[in-house]
Amino acid sequence: MQNNERLLAAIENFLAQRDLPSEPARLYAPIGYSLAEGGKRLRPMLLLLACGIFTDDTTAAMPAAAAVEVFHNFTLLHDDIMDNAALRRGKPSVHAKWGRNVAILSGDAMLIYAYRLLAETPAALLPRIMETFNDMAIGVCEGQQYDMDFEERETVAIEEYMRMIELKTSVLLGGAVTIGALIGGANDTDCRTLYRFAIELGLAFQLQDDLLDSYGDEHTLGKPIGGDILEGKKSYLMITALDRASQQERDILCTVSRDPMLSDAEKIAAVKAIYDRYDIPRLTEQQISLKFERALALLDTLSVGRERTERLRAYATSLMGRKK
Amino acid sequence: MQNNERLLAAIENFLAQRDLPSEPARLYAPIGYSLAEGGKRLRPMLLLLACGIFTDDTTAAMPAAAAVEVFHNFTLLHDDIMDNAALRRGKPSVHAKWGRNVAILSGDAMLIYAYRLLAETPAALLPRIMETFNDMAIGVCEGQQYDMDFEERETVAIEEYMRMIELKTSVLLGGAVTIGALIGGANDTDCRTLYRFAIELGLAFQLQDDLLDSYGDEHTLGKPIGGDILEGKKSYLMITALDRASQQERDILCTVSRDPMLSDAEKIAAVKAIYDRYDIPRLTEQQISLKFERALALLDTLSVGRERTERLRAYATSLMGRKK
Numbered sequence: 001m002q003n004n005e006r007l008l009a010a011i012e013n014f015l016a017q018r019d020l021p022s023e024p025a026r027l028y029a030p031i032g033y034s035l036a037e038g039g040k041r042l043r044p045m046l047l048l049l050a051c052g053i054f055t056d057d058t059t060a061a062m063p064a065a066a067a068v069e070v071f072h073n074f075t076l077l078h079d080d081i082m083d084n085a086a087l088r089r090g091k092p093s094v095h096a097k098w099g100r101n102v103a104i105l106s107g108d109a110m111l112i113y114a115y116r117l118l119a120e121t122p123a124a125l126l127p128r129i130m131e132t133f134n135d136m137a138i139g140v141c142e143g144q145q146y147d148m149d150f151e152e153r154e155t156v157a158i159e160e161y162m163r164m165i166e167l168k169t170s171v172l173l174g175g176a177v178t179i180g181a182l183i184g185g186a187n188d189t190d191c192r193t194l195y196r197f198a199i200e201l202g203l204a205f206q207l208q209d210d211l212l213d214s215y216g217d218e219h220t221l222g223k224p225i226g227g228d229i230l231e232g233k234k235s236y237l238m239i240t241a242l243d244r245a246s247q248q249e250r251d252i253l254c255t256v257s258r259d260p261m262l263s264d265a266e267k268i269a270a271v272k273a274i275y276d277r278y279d280i281p282r283l284t285e286q287q288i289s290l291k292f293e294r295a296l297a298l299l300d301t302l303s304v305g306r307e308r309t310e311r312l313r314a315y316a317t318s319l320m321g322r323k324k
Numbered sequence: 325m326q327n328n329e330r331l332l333a334a335i336e337n338f339l340a341q342r343d344l345p346s347e348p349a350r351l352y353a354p355i356g357y358s359l360a361e362g363g364k365r366l367r368p369m370l371l372l373l374a375c376g377i378f379t380d381d382t383t384a385a386m387p388a389a390a391a392v393e394v395f396h397n398f399t400l401l402h403d404d405i406m407d408n409a410a411l412r413r414g415k416p417s418v419h420a421k422w423g424r425n426v427a428i429l430s431g432d433a434m435l436i437y438a439y440r441l442l443a444e445t446p447a448a449l450l451p452r453i454m455e456t457f458n459d460m461a462i463g464v465c466e467g468q469q470y471d472m473d474f475e476e477r478e479t480v481a482i483e484e485y486m487r488m489i490e491l492k493t494s495v496l497l498g499g500a501v502t503i504g505a506l507i508g509g510a511n512d513t514d515c516r517t518l519y520r521f522a523i524e525l526g527l528a529f530q531l532q533d534d535l536l537d538s539y540g541d542e543h544t545l546g547k548p549i550g551g552d553i554l555e556g557k558k559s560y561l562m563i564t565a566l567d568r569a570s571q572q573e574r575d576i577l578c579t580v581s582r583d584p585m586l587s588d589a590e591k592i593a594a595v596k597a598i599y600d601r602y603d604i605p606r607l608t609e610q611q612i613s614l615k616f617e618r619a620l621a622l623l624d625t626l627s628v629g630r631e632r633t634e635r636l637r638a639y640a641t642s643l644m645g646r647k648k
Contacts, residue, residue, distance in 0.1 A: 027469040078432060082425040101406040101472060104428060108402060109465040111435055112458055119454040126450050130443040134436055141433040145351040148425060 004045070004315055011044045014062050015069065020113075030094045030106035031113065034073045039089060042205075042319070043068040046173055047180035049312040050194050053304055054184030061183040063120035064129065068176045070117060071133075074110040075140055075172075077103060082148065090222055111137075121183065129179050136175025143168025154254075156234045158243065162203065165236075170202025190302050200295035201316055204288045208320070210235040211284045214272060226268035232257035236287070237280050238271075244278045292320050328369070328639055335368045338386050339393065344437075354418045354430035355437065358397045363413060366643070367392040370497055371504035373636040374518050377628055378508030385507040387444035388453065392500045394441060395457075398434040399464055399496075401427060406472065414546055435461075445507065453503050460499025467492025478578075480558045482567065486527065489560075494526025514626050524619035525640055528612045532644070534559040535608045538596060550592035556581035560611070561604050562595075568602045616644050 015035050020028045044065035051061040079085070080093040081103050087093060095103035121129050146164040150156045177194040186194070212221055213228045214237055228235045232254075242250055253274060256267050275281060295316065299309045339359050344352045368389035375385040403409075404417040405427050411417060419427035445453050470488040474480045501518040510518070536545055537552045538561055552559045556578075566574055577598060580591050599605065619640065623633045 024466055024469040024473060026473065027466060078428055082428060102469075104402055104406060105465055105469055105472070108432075108435065109462060111432065112461045112465065115439060115454070116458045116462070119451060119458060123451045126454070127443060127447045130439070130450070130454075134440045134443060137436045138433060138440070141429055141436065142348055142351060145348040145426075145429055148429070149348060149350065 004049075004311065004318075007045060007048055008041055010062070011041050011048070011065060011069065012038075014066050018066070018117075026098060026102045027106050027109055030077070030098055030102060031110050033097070034077055034094060034110065035070065039073075041069060043072050043172060043176045045315060046198065046312075047176040049315055050177035050180035050186075051184035052180075052311060053194075053302065053308045054181060054186045054190075058180075058184070060122055061180055063117045064179050064183060065176075067114045067117035067133070068136075068172070068179070070110060070114040071137060071140075072172060074107050074114060075144070077107040077110060079144060081107075082144075125182055129182055132175055132178050132182070136171055139167045139171035139175075143171065150234055155242070156239055158236075158239050161234065161236060161239050165206040166199060166203060169206045170199040173198035173202040173205075187303065190304070193298050193301055197295045197298040200291045200298065201319075204291040204295065205319060207236050207284055207288045207291070210237055211281060211288070214268075214275065215281055226264070226272075229268050229271045230257055230264055237275055237284055240283060241271075241275055241278055241280050245274055249274050249277075288320070292316070328373075328635065331369060331372055332365055334386070335365050335372070335389060335393065336362075338390050342390070342441075350422060350426045351430050351433055354401070354422055354426060355434050357421070358401055358418060358434065359394065363397075365393060367396050367496060367500045369639060370522065370636075371500040373639055374501035374504030374510075375508035376504075376635060377518075377626065377632045378505060378510045378514070382504075382508070384446055385504055387441045388503050388507060389500075391438045391441035391457070392460075392496070392503070394434060394438040395461060395464075396496060398431050398438060399468070401431040401434060403468060405431075406468070449506055453506055456499055456502050456506070460495055463491045463495035463499075467495065474558055479566070480563055482560075482563050485558065485560060485563050489530040490523060490527060493530045494523040497522035497526040497529075511627065514628070517622050517625055521619045521622040524615045524622065525643075528615040528619065529643060531560050531608055531612045531615070532646070534561055535605060535612070538592075538599065539605055550588070550596075553592050553595045554581055554588055561599055561608060564607060565595075565599055565602055565604050569598055573598050573601075612644070616640075 020032055022028065047065045047068055048058050048061055051058045076088060077094050080088055081095045081100055085093050086096045093103075094106065098106070115133075118129065118133055119126065143164055143166070146160075147168055150160070150164065174195045177198040178191050181191045181194050210228065213235065214226060216225055218225050227233075228238070238253060242253055245253060252270055256262065256270050259267065262270070296313060299313055300306070302309060344356055346352065371389045371392055372382050372385055375382045400412060401418050404412055405419045405424055409417050410420045417427075418430065422430070439457075442453065442457055443450065467488055467490070470484075471492055474484070474488065498519045501522040502515050505515045505518050534552065537559065538550060540549055542549050551557075552562070562577060566577055569577060576594055580586065580594050583591065586594070620637060623637055624630070626633060
């Protein structure tokens with residue numbers, strides 16, 4: 001069995017050795033650019049590790065692993081247009097570099113490319129894997145739409161927020177591990193258990209993202225701290241604070257991001273003062289731990305020996321310790 | 325065997341009875357809106373008629389027929405953003421009605437929905453049909469990118485133009501008939517022949533579109549005549565005329581659409597005067613006939629009795645007689 005670094009290298013290698021056509025250049029160059037930007041390769045890693053629980057040879061899962069990574073990068077590409085984001089992983093986003101129309105179309109081509117990779121899955125499994133992939137893909141779109149809807153709303157309940165991040169983040173991880181498990185030959189019960197594992201892990205992961213955005217280290221994170229606060233984003237921290245704050249504090253939380261009299265640093269300090277007053281960072285950490293523990297507990301209920309889940313467990317644990 | 329009106333009604337019925345989720349509303353409403361707008365349902369008709377050559381029961385092909393129609397409408401939805409088109413079939417386009425971000429995301433969901441329908445295809449055929457669908461889908465994206473590239477270029481050779489419309493229009497028809505034939509149980513040779521039939525038919529269809537845009541009847545066509553001329557579009561007529569015109573006439577053809585001194589009617593009249601001088605409408609009609617005859621001749625080479633191809637032949641012929 002390979003260790004995780006070798007697995008990551010295998011994913012990078014698989015993605016890199018798939019030659020995209022050279023023409024039309026403005027259709028394919030953005031796809032290569034997006035995929036070369038790296039990132040954690042979290043989704044293919046989870047897919048392959050889930051597959052590895054049930055089989056020692058995960059080669060057959062590599063195209064599907066690449067497919068979920070390409071799909072994920074497709075969503076980032078189109079999200080960046082919708083969010084008008086100029087940067088992605090410290091480099092110009094595709095729409096900033098090539099323009100909006102190229103970004104729309106190359107994103108479309110990227111989604112088709114993901115299906116092309118998926119179609120290389122062993123034929124007998126393809127119908128079931130297509131269904132899992134499609135449910136996952138449409139769920140991510142639903143999550144993105146709710147996220148955009150929430151931006152225009154005054155208030156968002158914590159349950160609505162959790163459902164949104166479940167769709168936008170967890171469902172993709174859930175799809176990845178289910179596909180990996182299916183290719184590995186898992187039974188239905190184990191597939192469902194791993195799906196729930198990934199849902200919990202994804203929620204923990206997203207809440208951690210929210211926490212790091214306000215309380216991470218700028219240098220380690222690779223972007224300025226407080227972006228969510230400055231955008232007036234209804235993050236887990238913000239929604240939890242709004243639930244607890246006084247009317248006066250709620251007014252500050254809701255309006256400070258648009259206050260022309262304050263500097264960015266002052267806005268961030270004002271919001272974090274309220275967060276700290278209500279112990280929001282610790283409450284968030286508690287939720288992260290709770291969901292992460294639930295995820296790990298689910299791994300114990302799989303029908304395999306505990307040693308088969310060690311690598312996935314170790315990988316998930318390494319994610320939770322992350323500072324970026 | 326059903327007649328073509330009943331086949332069309334079956335497609336409409338299949339599309340209409342597939343309930344889309346109601347939430348999130350701004351993700352799904354644009355999909356229903358796009359699909360309800362009608363149009364010729366050319367692609368699913370061709371798919372089902374191709375299937376019907378090889379089997380009397382085309383029920384198994386209905387989800388794939390719907391998939392190519394949904395895919396086609398997805399391309400229109402995203403093309404309308406890229407072209408900044410406010411109208412589609414006389415109604416506000418999705419991005420005009422709901423905004424750009426909703427149009428991007430609901431288009432993405434529509435592409436995934438097409439794959440969902442495709443996945444309902446009989447499992448044994450799914451790998452081959454996925455491959456055909458993916459090749460078709462990526463070809464259409466390539467065609468759209470070339471189309472956008474050509475807008476920024478001074479000159480486009482007729483061969484380049486034909487290759488672009490082959491990708492943008494014909495490849496989708498080719499994919500549709502191939503998928504229909506596969507589901508009908510056709511052998512590889514017949515699949516390839518039908519693909520080439522659809523490529524020729526698509527070229528004839530697109531050249532006819534170009535001709536109608538400048539020489540159709542406004543009332544029948546449902547849009548003003550001369551749109552391509554006013555946009556300075558490098559249509560088949562324009563490229564053919566540029567190949568034949570004098571330097572002075574070429575200057576007129578290239579610049580008239582941007583001339584602030586001329587009314588729309590004057591611009592159209594100036595270009596059409598040159599078209600008429602070089603017999604461009606008749607040359608275009610000749611090309612249309614040539615490609616259409618080639619398409620029909622290919623049908624004669626299929627391994628089935630001529631009576632099996634009558635309905636597809638009649639349908640293709642009705643398309644060629646169209647005034648809109």
